[in-house]
Amino acid sequence: MNKSDEEKHDIIDEDLYEDIPEEELLEILDEEKRKAIKAQADKEAKPKRPFPKWAFWLIAVAMMINVIALLPNTVSVPAVNFLITSAKLSQDDQVSAYKQSVVVIEAGDSRGTGFSISADGKILTNHHVIEDERRILAAYPEDGLFDAEVIASYPDIDLAVLQVKAEGLPYLDLANDSDFTAREHIHFIGNPLRFQGIANEGEIIGYTELDSWDQQVMMLEAPVYRGNSGSPVINSEGAVIGVVFATLDHEGHGKVGLAVPIDYFHEKQSNHET
DSSP, X not given: OOHHHHHHHHSOOSOOOOOOOHHHHHHHHHHHHHHHHHHHHHHHHSSSSOOOHXXXXXXXXHHHXXXXXXXXXXXXXXXXXXXXXXXXXXXXXXXXXXXXXXXXXXXXXXXXXXXXXXXXXXXXXXXXXXXXXSOEEEEETTTEEEEEEEEEEEGGGTEEEEEOSOSSOOOOEEOSSOOOOTTEEEEEEEOGGGOOSEEEEEEEEEEEOOTTOSSOEEEEEXXXXXXXXXOEEEOTTSEEEEEEEEEEEETTTEXXXXXXXXXXXXXXXXXXXX
C-alpha cells in the first residue's frame, strides 16, 4: 500500500454531510425514547387488553430507525456511536479544554483538522490537507475564522505548519517525544464526516511500516474517519505525541488509524532552525 492510496482513504470527498450537534443528537434519541415509554404507558392504562411487549419493541425500533433516517446515508451507525462517545468525553473538563485548540481546516475541496501549537497562531496539520491550495481557512471553536498561511511543509512526513494572525489563542503542548507503552490509552479530537470537534479515544497498538515511508508510523486502535486528518493524538499527560494522517486495513488488526510520531516534527523543526 503506497502513501497516495492511504491519503485517498482519509481525504474527505465532495459528498455533503449534515451537521448535527452532539447535544441535539442526544436530545433526539432521548425524545424518541420518551415517546416509546409514553406510548407503552398510554396503552397499559387502557383496561381493554394488555399491550403485547413485542408490539412495544416494534414501535421503539421503528422510532429508532426514524431517528437514524434523519442522518445522511453516508453516516453509519458507528458514526452515531462516535457522536455519543464524544458527548460523554466532552463532559470531562480536560477533554473540553483540549477541544478549544482543535480547528477546522478548509482548503479548496479538502476539509480536515488542525490544532494550535502556540498562542500566536501556529497550527499543525497534514500536508495533504492543504497541498496545492492558495487559500486556506482555519476555524477555532471559540475564537473564530482566520486566513491561514503555510509557513512550513514537510511532505515526506505529511505535516505542515500554518500561521494565522492572532494572539492569545488556546494551544496544545507537544510532547518532547512519542514514547508510549503498548495499549496505552489516548484521546484524539477532529472533524470527521463533516462533524466538528469530535472527541474520541483509543489505544496505541505500536509501530508499523509503510512501503513508501522511510520511518515507522504509529498504529492506533481507534475509530478514525475521513476528516480526522490532522487530529492530535493526546496522551494521559495532556501532551500531543502524534498526528493522525490516514487509515489502514491491517492484516492482523483490521482497520486501524495511522499517526505521524511527534518526534519526526521536532526533527524537521530542528533541522530547519540549524
